[in-house]
Amino acid sequence: MSGARAAAAGVGGTPAPRPHDAGADGGPTPGGPTPGSPASPGTATARDRDSDALAPALERVLADGRRRDRLRHVEQLPARPGVRVDWPAWADPEVVAALERGTRGLPWRHQAVAAEHVWAGRSVVLSAGTASGKSLAFQLPVLTALRRTAEATGRGATALYLSPTKALAADQEARLRALRLPGLEAATYDGDTPPEVRRWIRSHAQLVLTNVDMLHRSVLPGHEHWSSFLRRLRYVVVDECHSYRGVFGCHASAVLRRLRRLAARYGADPVFVLASATVAEPATTARRLTGVDVVAVTEDASQRPAVSVALWEPPLRTLPPAAAVPPPDPQDPWAPVDLPAQEPPVEEARDQRRTATAEAADLLADLVVGGVRALAFVRSRTGAESVAAGARRRLAEVSPELAQQVAAYRGGYLPEERRELEEALRSGRVRGLATTRALELGVDVAGLDAVLVAGWPGTRASFWQQIGRAGRRGSPALGVFVSRDDPLDTYLVNHPEALFGVPVEAAVLDPDNPYVLAPHLCAAAQELPLTEPDLELFGPAAAEVVELLVGRGMLRRRSTGWYWTRRDRAVDLTDLRGAGGTVRIVEAGTARVLGTVDVASADSTVHRGAVHVHQGRSYVVDELDLEEQLAVVHPETPEHTTHARSDSDVRVLAVDGTRRAGPVTLSSGVVEVTSQVTGFLRRRVGTGQVLGEEPLDLPQRRLRTRAVWWTLEPSAADAALADSTDPDDPRPPSHRLPGALHAAEHAAIGLLPLLATCDRWDLGGLSTALHPDTGLPTVFVHDAVPGGAGFSDRGHDRLVPWLRATVEAVRSCPCASGCPACVQSPKCGNGNEPLDKAGAVAVLDVVLAALGSPRSAAHGVPAVPAA
Structure with a gap:
């Protein structure tokens, strides 16, 4: 059954x-324990x-x-029981009545505390659990101010609401409309908004719901059309602010500084209101994101x-060799329902989860x-x-x-x-x-x-x-x-x-990333010539980056500031999401657009011959046109899935820091990663049997980013591998070294997200028994984004707890020779070959011993502390 x-x-x-109702004194913590x-x-x-x-x-x-x-x-x-308080005396009665209809009661204490700060003109970040009513905390003061100033002046103050997704903005607009407040003009301004509606919003809306992408590409470059709105801008709400991390967070930080600069140009100095259920060090994160001082409200007094x-x-289930297995019975409840390309199986018989x-x-x-x-x-x-x-x-x-x-x-x-x-x-x-x-x-x-x-x-x-x-x-x-x-x-x-009882990770956000800052300084110069005070707004790295842009002919200095030199739009130099645009997926014959994928992932997901799934239907890609950013597909249900193969190389460009410990050298710095999708495997659905490999002719991709790497003296590696040699494995240690390093690299990439605010798809790596830049066996782990996002630097700073957790995970895995739970990677471009699980444990033990953390005892190692 x-x-x-x-x-x-x-x-x-x-x-x-x-499930029955919890009653009046029930109350959850679905957002998790309060951080810390x-x-x-x-x-x-x-x-x-x-x-x-x-x-x-x-x-x-x-x-x-x-x-x-x-x-x-x-x-x-x-x-958890909640704590309610009275509505503030300054609150607009109609706003209070509308909000009471939605909340069925008085505000929670944390809502009132945050609202008081906002009303007093202080920028604030509210960090409270999921479903704790954070929206009310900014709706109450913002809507009160918009209504009162409109009554007094006719047009009144304006506000921006920024969300990381279109769905969240649309949801907020629906909530505002449900309040049925007379005289409130709120509207969503995003990529789906028709041109005629955009014109109306610029002229009439008091509260505009949008995102940093639209600020970057539309509002700020066309600030002259938004001058009336910006002149009256009183509040900027940044919802789910923990989402602005990594490179996207760096971009968002630069966009918000451009917004503050143009608002000041029109005489406005808005109050920032930030909210998140899951942000560590909320005040620090908010300041890095916006550049303004904020008050942190971290209590959660809501009922849950x-x-x-x-x-x-x-x-676990035991799989026989793939070649011996017939195609799966679609009625078999044990048949895999995901694509093996996401978790590629191995070819020999083994226990697999x-x-x-x-x-x-x-x-x-x-x-x-x-x-x-x-x-x-x-x-x-x-x-x-x-x-x-x-x-x-x-x-x-x-x-x-x-x-x-x-x-x-x-x-x-x-x-x-x-x-x-x-x-x-x-x-x-x-x-x-x-x-x-x-x-x-x-x-x-x-x-x-x-x-x-x-x-x-x-x-x-x-x-x-x-x-x-x-x-x-x-x-x-x-x-x-x-x-x-x-x-x-x-x-x-x-x-x-x-996982439980530890704080969430600190957001990794570097507003001084020059790869991010450079295009935004160009955009700012096109919006309004840059001046010396503006450079202070963009941070300490801005002056040096501006000089580099002048040297490249992108900016020109005059007595009144720095000017954009080109005719094209500076905002087109960058994509905030780091994807470089999207590729449309179009069905042949009907020309129906099925959806999109990021350009960055198109080579490996919608290449010629790839199997693509949309709403449960399978399609096969006929053609990928990168220049037109178009993938043409036809409906088909093949008995195979596809898995891209790729080659990559890492070149060291600059070394920021080096630490030598016996046979181990630990380094961090700037690297250039070259990668290319070279072909793809066709695997039988359900068994993973390789049916064939086809070559692809796709361009090389180059990425300059940050990395952490460690090297190991060959003699130390050989000694460790000799001690861990399997009697049934006749290979000498030097022949096992590539597989040992490769397995250690995979496992380390898999465990770094325990310490840094990222997942393994934000990272890349390379391992080699002899790297030309180090002359030694080397393992690299690098950020998978231009300029880096701080993930590998976090690994460098906490290498010992990172590798301690890594070797514990590999050693404790019950598999014999390596599996996806320890050393196999779902995105390995080499098909997870070669891998040596025992060799990885031996190599990692040598590294930890050299760094002052010898191999753990049989009872295991302590849990890795939170980031």
């Missing part, structure tokens, strides 16, 4: 009851979980007895229901059968499509009507598709939704009972944002982290102390 059928039968032949707080009480492990009262939704998925061994840990986050957070590890996406599809189907409304967060677009398709297939065995209540939601859909899915989820027409991070942020999806997180989302901040989507009705809620066969996932699911 499939998981869905078992769930349909329920206990005693009846469906499990729906101790672990919540009531923790249950796999050994004692049967003695604890589990969330009804968790009891449902455990009704299938085969699953109980998959539950590794349950963390009980207790209900209890949440059970389960750590779930899919089961069931994929997180296959497991999530079953769990999502069971929850929908039980009347539980649930989101399943999946890391990739293809994974989201796969989970939705797998859940629908399992539900169809029970009821075709139930199968229609599951859908996928991801980036790349057309705007009208996204809005329709959001409304279907709110209304309950869709009860199970598989989504990428597109629904992670504060879109109002009230009424969810459970959230599945299929694969570690990259950071604790993202994890708590996703778990926080559950429990919005006041009922006991469920969050389940389903681990992938990945080093970090495996580490976390077996080390709950590294």
Whole structure:
């Protein structure tokens, strides 16, 4: 019986009851413990979980007895009563009445405290849990000010609301319209806004909901058309401010400084209001992002229901050699439902964990059968499509009507598709939704009972944002982290102390990144000639970068400042998201646009011959035209998936720091990474059997970025590998060294996100037994973005705890020769060859011993402290 059928039968032949209301004094922490707080009480492990009262939704998925061994840990986050206070005396009565209709009560204390700061003219950052009502904290003072100034002057003050996603801005606009405040003109201004509506917004809107991309490309370059709005600009709201990290955060920081500069040009000095459920060091992060001093409000006084957070590890199954396996039975509940290209299997027989996406599809189907409304967060677009398709297939065995209540939601859909899915989820027409991070942020999806997180989302901040989507009705809620066969996932699911009771990661944000700063200084000069005081606004690196731009002929200095020298638009020099634009995916014959992918990933995902999945349907790419940024596809359901192969090289350009410790040398600095997709493998669906390899003719990509690397004296490496030699492996140590370094590189990349605010897709690496720039065996780990984002620097600063966790994860993995849970990488361009698991442990032990941290004892190592 499939998981869905078992769930349909329920206990005693009846469906499990729906979760009951928590009552007046219940209250959750779906956003996770307050950053820096101790672990919540009531923790249950796999050994004692049967003695604890589990969330009804968790009891449902455990009704299938085969699953109980998959539950590794349950963390009980207790209900929390809220603390309400009176409305401020200065608040507009109509605004108060409108907000009371939506909140059904007085404000929580943290909302009132933040609103008082904003009303007093102080910039503020509010860091409170998911679903704690952060919107009210800025709506109350902003809407009061907009209404009062409009009554007094006729036009009144204006405000900008900035969100990291279109979905969040659209959701906020819907909330504002639901308030039905007379005289309030609020409108969304984004890439989907028609030209005639844009003109109306510039002339009439008091509150404009937009994003930093539109500020960069439209509002700031055309500031003359926005002069009236900017002159009256009083507030700038930056919602979900933790999203502005890495290179995107650097871009956003520069855009906000350009906004402040132009607002000052028109006589305005706006108050900044920032909000996030999951931001470490909120005041520091907010200051780096905006350049202004802020007051931090970190209390969360809201009421929340209890949440059970389960750590779930899919089961092992033994796969025979791929060539001996027939194509999978589509009715087999053990058949993989995700694309093996995401987690490429090996060719020989071994124990392999069931994929997180296959497991999530079953769990999502069971929850929908039980009347539980649930989101399943999946890391990739293809994974989201796969989970939705797998859940629908399992539900169809029970009821075709139930199968229609599951859908996928991801980036790349057309705007009208996204809005329709959001409304279907709110209304309950869709009860199970598989989504990428597109629904992670504060879109109002009230009424969810459970959230599945299929694969570690990259950071604790993202994890708590996703778990926080559950429990919005006041009922006991469920969050389940389903681990992938990945080093970090495996580490976390077996080390709950590294996840619970520790603060979220500090946002890595470097506003002085010259690769980011240079195009924004060009854009600022085109908007208004740069002056000496402007350079102070953009930070200490700005003066040097301006001189470089002058030397390249992009800026020209005059007595009144620096001027842009070209006829083209300076804003076209950069893409804030770091993707370099998008490639449209068009169906041949109908010319229908199916969606988009980033240019940066197009070479490996929509190359000629690639299999592409959209809304559960498979397509094969006929042609990729990079110049036209177009991929042409036709519908087809092949019996294979595709996996790109690539070559890469790293060249050291500058060394910032070096530390020598015996046979080990640790360095950091600037490198140039050259990469090229050279071909792709076709693998049989379900078995992973390689059916063939085809070459591709795609251009080389060059990336100048930052890296950390360590070298090892050959004699020390040979000695370590000789000690770890398998009696059945006759190869000399020198022949094992490439595989040992390669495996160590993969594992290190997989574990660095434990310390830095990134995931493995933000990183790259290279290992070699003899690197031309070092003359030694070398392992590089580099940021995968131009100029670097601080991730590898974080690894350099905390190398010992990073590599200690890495060697622990590899050593404790039960596999014999290496698997995706320890040393295999889902994005390896060499097909995970060669890899030597035992050799990786030996090499990492030598590095740690040289750095003063000898190999751990049999009982393991301490949990890695939070970033």
